[in-house]
Amino acid sequence: MPNLKSAERRMRKSEKRRMRNRHYKSMMKTFIKKVKNAGTKEEAELMLKKVYSILDKLVAKGIIHKNRAASYKSKLAQFVNNFPITQPQQA
Template identity: 50%
Template sequence: MANHKSALKRIRQSEKKRLRNRYYHKTARTVLKVLRNEEDKAAAAIQLPLVISLLDKLVKKNIIHKNKAANLKSKLTKHVNKLA
């Protein structure tokens, strides 16, 4: 266990950040799953910009890597365009 005041504070901060990042990441996975399982093209087209925006926010907060977000956005866009 840390002895310094600053080290104790850093432990508290990192735990809060870990939980927050975990929440954001889990939320993103859920939204991605919902969009992938969507059968209706109109509904998927409405959801796609919201999901892309969410991914961009996660990149900005360094929760996911920018290349991973780019790959996800590309695959999701292909999926939505492929729907009948």
């Protein structure tokens, strides 16, 4: 336990920030999974736009680094562009 009043306040603030950051990171991971588990390429592209928006917001808030966000964007775009054809073409 902290001895100083300022250290006590600092501890409360850091715990609030940790919980907030945890929420945002969890949300980010959930949306990334939604892109990867999309049924169709069109669905994946729609989710990709949402993920881009979320990643940009997290960078602006300082929760993740801009290079990490760029890496996620690049990998997800590559995944969507090479989206596997799950249903066979019928002639």
